[in-house]
Amino acid sequence: MYGIKNYPMNMRIQVLLFLLFAWKQSLSQEIFASEIHKARFLISQHQQMTDIPGVQVAVMIEGKLVWSEGLGFSNLKEKKEVTVETKFRIASVSKSVTSMMMGKLVEKKLLDLDADIRTYVPEFPKKSYSFTTRQLAASVAGIRHYNSTDPRYRSEHFPSVIDALDVFKDDPMSFKPNTEYLYSSYGWVLLSAAMERAADLSFFELMEKSWQELEMTNTSFDYPDKEITNKSTFYVHDKNGREVAPEENRSYMYAGGGYLSTAEDLVKMGNQLITDQYFSAETRRILTSSHVLENGDSTYYGLGWESGQSRLGVPVIFHGGSMQSARSHLVIYPEQHVVFAYLANTGDQVFFNDREAQSVAEIFVKKIMDRKRHDDLDVLEGDWKIETISLRDKKTIGRLSISNGQDTITFKRSKKEKTFPIIVVGKYEEYHHLIAVSPMFIDFYFKLDGDKLEGTWLHDFNVKGVPESDPYWQERKIVGKRVE
Known part of the structure; x- marks a missing residue:
């Protein structure tokens, strides 16, 4: 078998450096595998809902590229897929x-x-x-x-x-x-x-x-x-x-x-x-x-x-x-x-x-x-009847279903009952954090007390730490209980 020892010395060094880089890259991706999965879910669900042909994403942490991926097509007619080198x-x-x-x-x-x-x-x-x-x-x-x-x-x-x-x-x-x-x-x-x-x-x-x-x-x-x-x-x-x-x-x-x-x-x-x-x-x-x-x-x-x-x-x-x-x-x-x-x-x-x-x-x-994150999220599995207040300050009853990764939330929007995909981001301190794609994101934060949940949800534009002045975009309360 023609191995690395048969290469000239300068080529051997290049190959070893490449293998070292690939190993570090694989290690980084392994460490952040759960986070990559969740991020990909949110981006791909949004891509489908808004009919985006092609998306490209990358994450670098402490100077290391931990995620880089193309999703969808750079050319629909030719079915040409987006790669990490596609220019946008x-x-x-x-x-x-x-x-x-x-x-x-x-x-x-x-x-x-x-x-x-x-x-x-x-x-x-x-x-x-x-x-x-x-x-x-x-x-x-x-x-x-x-x-x-x-x-x-x-x-x-x-x-x-x-x-x-x-x-x-x-x-x-x-x-x-x-x-x-x-x-x-x-x-x-x-x-x-x-x-x-x-x-x-x-x-x-x-x-x-x-x-x-x-x-x-x-x-x-x-x-x-x-x-x-x-x-x-x-x-x-x-x-x-x-x-x-x-x-x-x-x-x-x-x-x-x-x-x-x-x-x-x-x-x-x-x-x-x-x-x-x-x-x-x-x-x-x-x-x-x-x-x-x-x-x-x-x-x-x-x-x-x-x-x-x-x-x-x-x-x-x-x-x-x-x-x-x-x-x-x-x-x-x-x-x-x-x-x-x-x-x-x-x-x-x-x-x-x-x-x-x-x-x-x-x-x-x-x-x-590392905000006291917990991955023991089995406590969320099942169906929940939820009650909340809509953006128009109307009482809304819906369902939260957490089942083997096929997670959804259902509620009325514009007088119609709609179901959206939702993902469990994690539990940080005492709060569970979930994000629904509607297609704009809706963040849910709640605590569990046995078979009951209570917290808030946000559907806002606050990205600078400045509180929303318009009451329409301020957080709403959400409560719920597990149903058999």
């Missing part, structure tokens, strides 16, 4: 990607965050107020976002980021800088022009240099006129189901929403953000700390990153992206060193929001935190 549009997660190079330029003292933007881009028209690069990145400069004057799909090509300014440069400011927060993708286009001038390098060369340094080998501009290997087909919804999305030229929006990438590349980048290898802790603080307005209010948005306190009471850094043809999420828990990425090749009629992304990621975070 990452929409507004592009801002976080751009911020990594912006941080480098700041650290090298090439870009001054507090300089007037016209210091770098003097041809940008003078406005009623001056504003800085920091204010652009924080979306407090007063530059507009998309509005009804913008076409749904752009087809014109802009050869440079300076040319792309033509889309919005003559529009009036929306407010005095630093008095309001207005999420603005166009602000990032202007920011990319400033980065280009500060570095004395084209924005295309600048970002490609960043991706090389970050080892993001499957990340690129979404070039409209170049053949891109492993690029997914993208889809929108019509009355007959999914159809291929219209052609779109993203050259007007590269820095704010025009990149292609993979879930693996994004978790690599997210890990670099929190490990002080790509740049310093101070640079990370500058990028991820919430901006504070003139009146003292926090925006919970830094320079290309959202931040806050997760439902688990620990810091979270994240960004999401949504467009007709894509949905994207990158979620980072810096204290637990957990990074999660999710990409889909459609965004039309898809409700996989920041809340859903964090709920999936926190399955792994809870494992790291």
Whole structure:
């Protein structure tokens, strides 16, 4: 038999390193097997309910890739499956990607965050107020976002980021800088022009240099006129189901929403953000700390990153992206060193929001935190009659059925009785945690007292630790008892 000893020495070393990596990867996957199963269940059930052709996910923990997988198809007509190398549009997660190079330029003292933007881009028209690069990145400069004057799909090509300014440069400011927060993708286009001038390098060369340094080998501009290997087909919804999305030229929006990438590349980048290898802790603080307005209010948005306190009471850094043809999420828990990425090749009629992304990621975070988790969940097996209050404050009676992994919850929604899949995430301290897919996630937290249960359920958008002000989204009580 032709064994490894027959290879030349350099090849033997390469093979041994590969086998060591594969062993560590297998070990990591084994440790998190239960968490991967639960996360896959939630994502695949949501994928089926919302008719998403293809999804890609990855999880990195303490610098190790513990889960990376493609689900579904990158091309429906050809039945081409999603792989870990399939390139997806990452929409507004592009801002976080751009911020990594912006941080480098700041650290090298090439870009001054507090300089007037016209210091770098003097041809940008003078406005009623001056504003800085920091204010652009924080979306407090007063530059507009998309509005009804913008076409749904752009087809014109802009050869440079300076040319792309033509889309919005003559529009009036929306407010005095630093008095309001207005999420603005166009602000990032202007920011990319400033980065280009500060570095004395084209924005295309600048970002490609960043991706090389970050080892993001499957990340690129979404070039409209170049053949891109492993690029997914993208889809929108019509009355007959999914159809291929219209052609779109993203050259007007590269820095704010025009990149292609993979879930693996994004978790690599997210890990670099929190490990002080790509740049310093101070640079990370500058990028991820919430901006504070003139009146003292926090925006919970830094320079290309959202931040806050997760439902688990620990810091979270994240960004999401949504467009007709894509949905994207990158979620980072810096204290637990957990990074999660999710990409889909459609965004039309898809409700996989920041809340859903964090709920999936926190399955792994809870494992790291070791919050007195218990796996003796047989006590939940069986059928339960439940009583709760709906979002419209109506009393609702339903059923919870936990049976050999075929778990469901049934209740009335919009006056119709509906059944949804539900999974037992685990027991943490005295509370059992279950998540139903409806298709938006519903989190249930309850305690058992013999054959009775009592607790609350949540169906909210709270992802920054800011309590919901709208009573419609606040938690509701749930009680139940076991039935024979």
